[in-house]
Amino acid sequence: MKNESYTTEEISQILKVSKLTVYDLIKKGELKSYRVGRQMRVDASDLENYKRKAKGLPPHEEQLHSISNDLAATLKQDPTLNNAPRSIIISGQDMCLDILGKQIEKRSNLYRPLRSYVGSLDSLFSMYKGEADIVSTHLIDGDTAEYNIPYIRKILVSHHFIVLNLISRLAGFYVKKGNPYNIRTWEDLKNNQKLKFVNREKGSGARILVDEMLRVHNIEESEINGYLQEENSHLGVAGMVAKGDVDLAVGIEKAAQIAGIDFVPLVKERYDIVILKTEHNKELIELVTEILQSHKFKEELLALGYDVTQTGNILYEQ
Known part of the structure; x- marks a missing residue:
């Protein structure tokens, strides 16, 4: 599952919500995404963490470690990037x-x-x-x-x-x-x-x-x-x-x-x-x-x- 990703349409089917709701989650930063050409994609790990958060559960331990390291590295390269x-x-x-x-x-x-x-x-x-x-x-x-x-x-x-x-x-x-x-x-x-x-x-x-x-x-x-x-x-x-x-x-x-x-x-x-x-x-x-x-x-x-x-x-x- 680590390298798997989904389109917004697939996410809407998985969560049983409209594509517009998926875009809204992405827009609000509640669901992490990235662009491939004209298409938005969401990693399986990010979808799983969104679902865990919605259930009131913490992210997976390894994901917390990854997020911490990625954020530190990004801010070190360019501190202004926290304004996404x-x-x-x-x-x-x-x-x-x-x-x-x-x-x-x-x-x-x-x-x-x-x-x-x-x-x-x-x-x-x-x-x-x-x-x-x-x-x-x-x-x-x-x-x-x-x-x-x-x-x-x-x-x-x-x-x-x-x-x-x-x-x-x-x-x-x-x-x-x-x-x-x-x-x-x-x-x-x-x-x-x-x-x-x-x-x-x-x-x-x-x-x-x-x-x-x-x-x-x-x-x-x-x-x-x-x-x-x-x-x-x-x-x-x-x-x-x-x-x-x-x-x-x-x-x-x-x-x-x-x-x-x-x-x-x-x-x-x-x-x-x-x-x-x-x-x-x-x-x-x-x-x-x-x-x-x-x-x-x-x-x-x-x-x-x-x-x-x-x-x-x-x-x-x-």
Whole structure:
């Protein structure tokens, strides 16, 4: 067991908790971890000591000796290292968040970015509960066609926060090559039971888009053949269309390009990030704002096909 290690997903299965809870334990320093590329890993011995501590038991004697020696050696080399980098959880699914995390790590030794790949609504709830530091959101309000701000204000009602634009991107229908059913608008879904649909998971921005548009266009869920069938990523639903398992799905343009299927644009959605305005986050906000507004960061996003017209703009503060 000495040389064995686990991923955060394996830890969540062992402890029977969510991956977000595992990230929170790591963030609070209760569970020791280290990074291998983009992946966080936890040694079996550190997991065992966490479990012993949770049960009110002391660490194994040999581990206590190892910890003491390692700490002494580390502080001897550099006494300032007892101020370890702050782990920050970046929540959301788009790859541009991975780029942001790399830029944060490159520009500052104050932070250690960790990624949580959950949808927009769940990300906001995580921030409300203190379980995420930077969250992304692309949630449309069907009545006003406004993105994100209405949801953020309601969920983070007791917090002060700042909203910055990360990117803009097209969202629409995924259809088979040639669009054989000629699907162009939401109205084309009405009473069309021959169309097989696959939905996104509850809490995702794409699911909110579907639900809001069905509501606005007075389309019942029961009219959509496959409404209750769910996949948890843009590539997941795009892949099902590509394989012919379904005829229709909703997602972003980039996944359609990767899957080699046709895309019917419906809306340009604003993909924003939110950070709580606290004294603890003051330097983090300054750093993230600087990165988003930098020419180099925008160039990297442009090369991937993102719209950076508003990138770095402060859209709302409370």
